[in-house]
Ligand SMILES: Nc1ncnc2c1ncn2[C@@H]1O[C@H](COP(=O)(O)OP(=O)(O)OP(=O)(O)O)[C@@H](O)[C@H]1O
């Protein structure tokens with residue numbers, strides 16, 4: 121009874137011609153952007169001379185060149201690059217359409233829709249403020265996430281395996297949880313006598329709720345067969361919780377993480393607008409009210425960057441946690 | 452077949468389930484069994500007659516309403532690594548590799564450091580070498596069944612409960628594992644309760660074949676299989692035994 125050993129795919133391998141072709145697509149799009157941007161005259165606003173969009177495109181090309189070279193040999197990088205190729209190209213075509221619609225033709229007008237070049241200019245001009253706001257946002261978010269996830273994980277596990285804990289926590293979950301953080305915020309600020317602590321509490325709540333709800337349900341629903349198997353092997357209750365119930369709940373944990381993260385973003389924005397008085401969301405609104413839309417877009421981009429980076433990290437964690445799952449949809 | 456001092460006794464065991472509508476479903480009715488150390492006892496009976504129910508009681512996973520169930524004189528009240536159970540479904544932990552699944556019981560009992568070598572030994576014995584690092588979804592159903600057997604046997608249990616463990620295997624692999632079970636019985640003299648629908652398997656492996664009636668299950672026949680090992684599956688004596696068991700299973704005519 122000998123069966124073939126499973127084979128592992130090597131990390132280093134050569135790219136096929138087809139893959140190389142696919143990875144060239146973003147270059148084509150960036151080049152197209154560059155040519156169109158250079159060829160068409162700048163008409164709107166008349167006095168504006170673009171300085172940033174062309175160098176920015178060159179930087180993007182350089183970055184993609186590094187990825188391209190790396191992916192010629194490194195298989196995981198290549199897989200990712202090939203997957204993203206069409207999408208990246210599409211984004212760059214959109215950017216150029218935007219450039220054409222604003223700077224090149226004036227179809228979309230200032231002050232509401234600035235050109236890409238204008239946004240980059242504003243980004244550079246307001247760099248210090250953007251960094252400060254980003255740091256303020258991130259630090260509040262990180263604290264809220266850390267506290268919320270730890271408490272949420274603990275209460276999720278506890279409610280999942282203890283009927284008594286479930287009895288006392290589940291009403292709280294049902295009453296407090298579904299109400300958005302924005303509503304709790306003023307109450308928390310009064311209760312904690314501090315807008316910072318109140319804001320933090322609102323974020324913690326937004327993170328805690330989905331984590332506890334999803335995790336405790338997943339743990340409660342552990343297949344009895346898996347538990348009984350551990351029991352007949354002499355595992356204690358605690359051992360079963362740690363080595364059967366929690367690992368079994370990991371797919372749900374990954375979903376919970378995602379829900380918690382998106383909950384935290386909403387609560388963060390609410391907290392910044394109505395609580396702490398710092399951060400990116402507040403900056404966006406303030407700049408919006410004085411109609412400085414170039415800066416607004418710059419702040420919005422900073423926010424998109426932060427949220428999507430955090431989401432990407434979360435998905436990487438999820439994929440790593442679920443590496444044992446069959447046919448997992450990897451985002 | 453060395454008769455040792457460990458003993459499993461079931462006396463007048465009855466187990467019923469009460470449904471949502473309050474209707475009593477009698478699964479086992481006054482079931483009796485006495486098994487000594489080193490004995491392999493096969494339980495055979497129609498589907499739904501309470502074989503799995505009985506094994507679950509012996510494992511300590513379930514409680515009966517009437518009767519007594521003792522191991523070495525002590526009532527069975529809870530599961531113990533001493534009584535290993537190979538379930539009808541493999542139920543492997545999908546997040547663990549084969550190697551870690553087999554080591555699960557040892558780790559849970561803090562015996563892993565001393566008995567590390569047993570893990571590899573069981574993996575090799577079950578023909579799983581090379582798949583130590585595979586996850587359950589990467590192995591076949593027959594291999595999963597063998598992992599489940601390895602996971603239970605690695606604990607060297609005194610009582611081994613096998614609930615149709617080989618039904619997912621091809622004829623050849625099944626014969627190999629059957630011989631491994633016999634070797635292990637020879638080495639460790641456990642009590643083995645084997646539930647099977649395969650009369651040939653029952654006659655090949657066991658010292659006694661217990662035939663159960665259709666639900667509610669109760670003893671109908673206790674057929675000793677006094678053929679020497681290794682047994683020749685096509686010898687006239689072997690085939691005569693198969694007929695004897697088959698006859699006992701033919702309730703309609705009885
Ligand atoms: N948890 C339960 N709740 C209600 N009824 C049950 C439960 N477990 C078993 N039964 C019933 O008890 C009877 C005996 O079931 P059991 O699983 O012991 O049969 P079995 O002899 O192992 O059958 P098979 O050979 O098909 O595995 C069946 O009628 C089954 O429906």
Ligand SMILES: [Mg+2]
Nearest residue numbers: 502503539614
């Ligand atoms: Mg059964």
